[in-house]
Amino acid sequence: MTDGCSSPHSVQTDPEKDLKNEILRGRMERIGEKLLVLSGKGGVGKSTVAANLAVALAAAGRRVGLLDVDVHGPSIPMLLGLDGRRPEVIDDALQPVRVNEHLAVISIGFFLPDERAPVIWRGPRKFGAIKQFLGDVEWGPLDYLVVDSPPGTGDEPLAVAELVGKPARAVIVTTPQELAVADVRRCVSFCRSLGLEVAGIVENMSGLSCPHCGALIDLFKSGGGARLAQEVGTVLLGTVPIDPAAVRCGDAGVPLVESSPPTPAAAAFAAIVAALTTTASPAGQAVVPADAQHLEKSMLTIAVPLDDRQVSAHFGHCSAFALYEVDEAARTTQSKTILAAPPHEPGLLPRWLHERGANVIIAGGMGRRAQDLFAQQGIRVVTGAPAQPADEVVAAFLAGTLQVGANVCDH
Numbered sequence: 001m002t003d004g005c006s007s008p009h010s011v012q013t014d015p016e017k018d019l020k021n022e023i024l025r026g027r028m029e030r031i032g033e034k035l036l037v038l039s040g041k042g043g044v045g046k047s048t049v050a051a052n053l054a055v056a057l058a059a060a061g062r063r064v065g066l067l068d069v070d071v072h073g074p075s076i077p078m079l080l081g082l083d084g085r086r087p088e089v090i091d092d093a094l095q096p097v098r099v100n101e102h103l104a105v106i107s108i109g110f111f112l113p114d115e116r117a118p119v120i121w122r123g124p125r126k127f128g129a130i131k132q133f134l135g136d137v138e139w140g141p142l143d144y145l146v147v148d149s150p151p152g153t154g155d156e157p158l159a160v161a162e163l164v165g166k167p168a169r170a171v172i173v174t175t176p177q178e179l180a181v182a183d184v185r186r187c188v189s190f191c192r193s194l195g196l197e198v199a200g201i202v203e204n205m206s207g208l209s210c211p212h213c214g215a216l217i218d219l220f221k222s223g224g225g226a227r228l229a230q231e232v233g234t235v236l237l238g239t240v241p242i243d244p245a246a247v248r249c250g251d252a253g254v255p256l257v258e259s260s261p262p263t264p265a266a267a268a269f270a271a272i273v274a275a276l277t278t279t280a281s282p283a284g285q286a287v288v289p290a291d292a293q294h295l296e297k298s299m300l301t302i303a304v305p306l307d308d309r310q311v312s313a314h315f316g317h318c319s320a321f322a323l324y325e326v327d328e329a330a331r332t333t334q335s336k337t338i339l340a341a342p343p344h345e346p347g348l349l350p351r352w353l354h355e356r357g358a359n360v361i362i363a364g365g366m367g368r369r370a371q372d373l374f375a376q377q378g379i380r381v382v383t384g385a386p387a388q389p390a391d392e393v394v395a396a397f398l399a400g401t402l403q404v405g406a407n408v409c410d411h
């Protein structure tokens, strides 16, 4: 690869550059969805999230490209066991390294003499590299391009966002500590200033999944992500616990979602992928920021267990929950948040949903004992809801037209 030195912001006027821009546009147009994985700062697990999202989407049968342009520390080759691989160049186009039939990868790390050495390129060389990566790679048709962007909200992620072009959605990765909140706000403002849609927030390192019993140990006050998502007007796509398997997997070049035996982090990524692939509509997930309305009596929080985007028939085995903040009197939904389901543990769900403010749960089926536990938490249970899109079921519930059948899972 050669090293360009032009800033992505400069106006290109010479024909060769116009042609390159045209090629870049053409290549980006063959990509269904572009997901930019961003974080306010380094070290929060952005690359881990990008790699696992890409692997999980590919495992679900999507054609996925994973582009690692984290010029500060391209770690994707190491995370996916691709250290030492080099992309081929055919007809002047870089061929991404194939991981399997569905997943192809390009990383800045492939072009460094030592992938683990810190990158000390100066600004213009970084821009040149970013631009070339985007323009020179022949991905072929893709359903998703997942981009591991440089951290922060400076010129480098800006260059990536501009070059990838629209439509694209941002996945913002954060950690639960209070300090991270300001970073998320900055990231959301950054996206909005670029007109880049925010798909939602991933709260990584959210509690520690105990390697012995699987219970979640709340190390850094997890749960702030949902509040924060509401505050900044987006959704929480899911929470990923600190997983002791991450180090082992990272060293072995195995993505967490493929670790054996499966870990809670792997389940969390599956739920995030479900949330992402069910929130594909650009306008669909707009969330009204929290405000004083929540204190009014007619506000309710309805929790719906999800399978894909439909109401789950098996309440205890769903991968995610949709939480709808609704104004019961006005019969309108104010906001929707999708959360990864907590680990399956007897008696945990009623407490977990109560902590998240749920007043009503609408499910296909639920055992008697679980219903009693919900009642103890003051949560009303509606069972026998049809396996239809949760949005429609909630709308019908609010309109008073929800037809419920038998409790489909009453053991």
Ligand code: ADP
Binding pocket: 039, 041, 042, 043, 044, 045, 046, 047, 048, 049, 075, 204, 205, 240, 241, 242, 243, 244, 246, 247, 250, 265
């Ligand atoms: P970033 O891309 O934001 O700099 P990385 O994805 O490289 O962050 O992660 C930083 C470190 O944290 C890595 O060592 C990674 O293995 C570890 N890590 C990330 N997410 C988790 C997690 N959920 N559990 C345990 N370790 C994690």
